[in-house]
Amino acid sequence: MIYPLSRYIKITQIYWSNHLGVDFGWNDGPYCNQPIVAIEDGIVVSCADGYGNTYPGQRIYGNYVCISHGDGYWSMYGHLLKGLTVRQGERVRKGQVVGYMGNSGYSNGQHLHFELRKGENRKAASIDPIDYLFVEDPTIYVNPNSKQIERIRYRKTTVGTPVGRDPSRNQVEILATTLNARNMPSLDGDRLGYITRGIYNVLGTSEANGFTWYEIEKGLFCASKEGDWTVFLPAAAAPKYTVVFPEVTNGDKVTLCQLGDKLSLKYEVTEV
Numbered sequence: 621m622i623y624p625l626s627r628y629i630k631i632t633q634i635y636w637s638n639h640l641g642v643d644f645g646w647n648d649g650p651y652c653n654q655p656i657v658a659i660e661d662g663i664v665v666s667c668a669d670g671y672g673n674t675y676p677g678q679r680i681y682g683n684y685v686c687i688s689h690g691d692g693y694w695s696m697y698g699h700l701l702k703g704l705t706v707r708q709g710e711r712v713r714k715g716q717v718v719g720y721m722g723n724s725g726y727s728n729g730q731h732l733h734f735e736l737r738k739g740e741n742r743k744a745a746s747i748d749p750i751d752y753l754f755v756e757d758p759t760i761y762v763n764p765n766s767k768q769i770e771r772i773r774y775r776k777t778t779v780g781t782p783v784g785r786d787p788s789r790n791q792v793e794i795l796a797t798t799l800n801a802r803n804m805p806s807l808d809g810d811r812l813g814y815i816t817r818g819i820y821n822v823l824g825t826s827e828a829n830g831f832t833w834y835e836i837e838k839g840l841f842c843a844s845k846e847g848d849w850t851v852f853l854p855a856a857a858a859p860k861y862t863v864v865f866p867e868v869t870n871g872d873k874v875t876l877c878q879l880g881d882k883l884s885l886k887y888e889v890t891e892v
């Protein structure tokens with residue numbers, strides 16, 4: 621199942637005993653009125669349209685769509701704008717737009733109230749949707765300030781292509797399986813997915829949000845505080861020189877001298 625939002629995911633109220641769904645968004649400027657999509661294939665079993673904001677009235681969900689997905693799963697999308705794009709009885713496909721984020725019904729800010737239920741009918745017990753939803757489209761913007769950000773899961777779990785060990789380069793080895801990749805060296809960057817385990821060249825480092833950020837591919841960044849999930853692999857030290865002295869006989873003179881910024885041995889033979 622995918623997230624019910626097509627452009628922007630921000631969780632503003634979690635599922636708990638007095639709120640049997642998840643709220644997404646809250647008066648989010650450019651993302652207001654964003655399309656709401658079906659989380660899975662299914663059939664629209666009920667819906668309501670044509671309502672405005674009734675806060676603090678009793679038409680709780682305002683304009684809503686309820687979809688049966690089979691296997692006992694039911695999803696419900698509430699507070700939509702007037703003008704749903706589906707009708708009762710219609711078969712819908714996963715990702716199909718069913719309406720637009722609104723502020724209808726018992727709501728005092730534009731957001732989506734989303735519920736997932738499991739059981740024999742649409743009044744079945746609610747379950748926490750976040751355990752079932754995956755982000756499949758990495759271009760969807762996930763607000764990093766969402767309180768539940770760590771629970772948001774990506775179907776395309778891995779990005780990045782590891783390289784082989786190259787002792788002449790600074791590299792990191794990513795050991796964790798759930799290290800986030802971002803498109804900029806900051807928690808404000810978009811999450812692109814998890815980084816494929818393996819060794820990467822370090823193209824650059826910077827500091828932000830209390831982390832050291834590594835650019836491991838062009839435009840691909842990850843952060844580390846302590847490095848329990850990474851092994852920093854520094855470039856090998858310059859090769860050591862083996863010096864073989866010519867045969868020195870009594871009276872020869874050997875001097876150590878500086879040539880440029882390199883320490884070199886100069887060998888002179890002085891005739892006695």
Ligand SMILES: [Zn+2]
Pocket residue numbers: 633639641642643732733734
């Ligand atoms: Zn809600």
